[in-house]
Amino acid sequence: MRHRISRGTQVAAAVAALAFAATACGESSTSTKTPEASGSSAAGYSGKGIGLAYDIGGKGDQSFNDAAYAGMQKAMTDFKIPGRDVEPQDGESDADKVQRLTQLAQAGYNPVIGVGYIYGPAVKEVAAKFPNTTFGIVDDETAQAKNVADLVFHEEQGSYLAGVAAAKATKKKHVGFIGGVNIPLIHKFEAGFVQGVQSVDKTIKIETQYLTETPAEGGFNSPDKGKAGASGQIEAGADVIYGAAGLSGQGIISEAAAKKVWAIGVDSDQYSQKALAAYKDSILGSATKNVGGAVYDLVKSVVDGKPLSGVVRGSLSNDGVGFSDTNPKYKAMADVVAAVDQAKKDIIDGKVTVKTTK
Template identity: 45%
Template sequence: MRRSTKFAALVTAGILSLAATGCGSDNDTTDNGTSGEGPTSDVKIGMAYDVGGRGDQSFNDSAAAGLDQAVEEFGMTSQESEATDGEAESAREERLRTFADAGFDPIIAVGFAYGGAIAKVSAEYPDVHFAIIDDESAVADNVANLVFAEEQGSFLVGAAAALKTESDHIGFIGGVETPLIQKFEAGFIAGAQAVNPKIKIDSTYLTQVPDFSGFGDPAKGKTAAQGMYDAGADIVYHAAGGSGGGVFEAAKEAKAKAIGVDSDQYNTADPSVQDVILTSMLKNVNVAVYEYLSSINDGTFPSGTTRYDLEVDGVGYSTSGGQVDDITGELDGYKQKIIDGEIKVPTAP
């Protein structure tokens, strides 16, 4: 893995790119080409987004920022497609096959829900290179698994919530109950309890597998958050993708606070709710995508697992808006203890 200094520089570039990202086309595929100026490349990237796609202001948008940066810097071309609520596994497989049949190489799948599809399709196309975010189950010489220590970043925002709450009552909302999202919950709870072992923490999930709509339903997110605020919580952390927009709306109406996820949501959420975002758990998917494509630009096709954790700033917390400036010393102290191994963060609640 590359040194953390380089990683931090890429994080900064990705955040700037993400802040400028808008919603893509409503069509199933979107072409991103070059303007004819600058570098050119024969590399054609197929990007398969999870539910919500480009424009979710969270997980998918972070991946899109990394893609955009690579397209601009290396002159690569790309085409995008996204999953829909409730689609069958066969639809994800077909999305990947369509890219492969059209000559796209590499193909990047955004989200663990593509795990089964990547395992099957990568075996059918051994000469095509694949990458998948958040999944280690698909193991092959032509598959790169880009994963994160979500529990570590969530520990830090959990500590922030416990340091900032006035009611000693906070909440967690997960989009879909899976082992991956449970890592967010586990870290958040551990971080909050490290500050205050007696703090009250409510947890809920919007949907259960195989219903992945919990990542793209702001109305459900708002309803769940309203319930927590009405019950006395004054800070709610969401790991729910596009549903997080509803959490922010509920926080605004309750005159409470919320914590964003994946990207610095203070910079990407609607300006009307910007002031309720205490911090965000940063999961630098943009950097993972960019580094993968940078390796390909250099002539190397990575495979196997690359893990992005606190030590390389693969995860972290945001300070935009200044609401945690007074506790950054304490948060960075916890960060160093995790890096040094003094704190072992659980991955299951």
Template identity: 60%
Template sequence: MRRITRIATVGIASAALALSATACGGKKSSDASSSSSSSSESKSASAAIAYDVGGRGDQSFNDAAYAGLEKAAKDLKVKTAEAEPTEGESEADKVQRLTELARKGNNPVIGVGFSYAPAIEKVAKKFPNTTFGIIDDTSKTGSNIANLVFNEEQGSYLAGVAAAKASKTGTVGFIGGVEVPLIKKFQAGFEQGVKDTNPNAKVLSAYLTQPPDFSGFAKPDLGKAAAKGQLDGGADVIYAAAGLAGSGAIEAASSAGKWAIGVDSDQYNQPGLAKYKDHILTSVTKDVSLAVFDLIKSVKDGKPESGEVRYGLDKNGVALADSNPQYKAMSDVTAAVEKAKADIIAKKINVKTAP
């Protein structure tokens, strides 16, 4: 099997996600495939993903990964396996989960989220002929590790432009799930987009939890409370990069008759958020589904990806969704966003990755 390393910017518009809201804590690992004891040391016709905090049903990050797995099952005819996180789990739990998936013959095995990086580094060494994917992390590398990463700051810059143009109060809000470097990329791009569009605008920023507490990605009540505080502070557009917790921010903005901006998936189209969709102005999408699908396809084709695989704005690896007809009707907003997009791609705008 020949292994290739790809360092490129690739992407297409995100596939439509078939999602539903589910509870987040205390889930057990499940194997959706019929494969059992086949060796992971050979190319397998089964692919697996291990979900991040919040699990499948978060209407955001994890569900985007699931969409890629689902597409691979349909288009590539591969069997699939899924493993859910458990509340308060340790690195040892992640190691055990990934090891179990690899032993069952799944290839690739994909960890959804940077928190899987240390575990993947350990397990990948034990299964050198199995490809491991890690989404949103480049700190752990190896010949059989594919680092699937995105230019989140670019999509967030566009969200900042849209928020500044749509705001009537001149005050907007950003809510991050957990204060880690990845989420700071969202904050940095958003704040820069807002300020470049309206230098007099005010950005209220808040984080729900601090590491090692990652529950800020999983608790909608925290997102709702933070959004209410920003609404009380005059914000009329709120952008939450907080996984499942972001649904609480969307609920709060909708209840107040203000705008929310979604993240990762096109949240205007998520069934679990249908009652709030008229107040979801747009969403910053990351084509996690494509990244998952591409990695599975590369293994099936016998040319597994490894190294950094980057998805950027120029190929819609990150993008700003336009599903809401109200957003499409805001010609001044959409024109400003399209100009900003063109300028970023042309490298006339350099988007910061730290606030």
């Protein structure tokens, strides 16, 4: 079964607003309990609440994990149900992930959501043992089962818009892409970005780099690696850098700000993240994906007694992905805004098909 993410702009805006609170909530412990919502829980809902297990980098990454947390918090408030969020551990195994999800399911949490493709095998294994619990997996569609919702996105579409913005904003005709880890998921970000840049000007030089070959090497959770990568690309001549690197993206953005070039954020609207406020004037925009909205929609479906299952894919056409425009400097660049808006329209209308590989 396939579904599209469907939500109003009010839900997306509310989730984005909640992301402000998430940025200050980094935890060093492996298990934390969120504040329980007040009042009685939703009528007909019999679960203990929402169970959320974070990806590498954990809560406080100002990006992917915080977006999921914001969706969870909004759902807790709207549906008056509690929740529990659990942090990953450094160097953990797949068995650790299985144990984490099993504990949440055994405790009665429903849905149980793994944030990140690394939870794919664990979700598939644990979901088979708890057929009456709904599971969600963000950024993976291999754990398909009747009680699993695979929450995935057309990342290449938002990245295409980032490429168009970069190509229109560069003054040196030289831009860069930095991926956290050299994996197929991040290849989609690169492919969309490169195609977007080349749609504007095929002569623009594009630097590309992956910080590590495997997640265990820290490509998604090492701001110092992001900083070093950005420094190298800036030294090579790039004046706009797009990073798809999770927590490592903080280093990319801070280095771009220090060297007075543009950075393009990812997943969340990073211009609006309080923890990145010192660098926000250098954040041209962000290629967003509505992870928070996907988490919220899954919880709502369970509370309503009609749990989602199968592939649930976010795209430009359903506001599952996009390009943020909150920086006033970006809004003042009329030619950049017009180009990005036209590119978005062309993709939605089917005039442009964005590749997922170069």
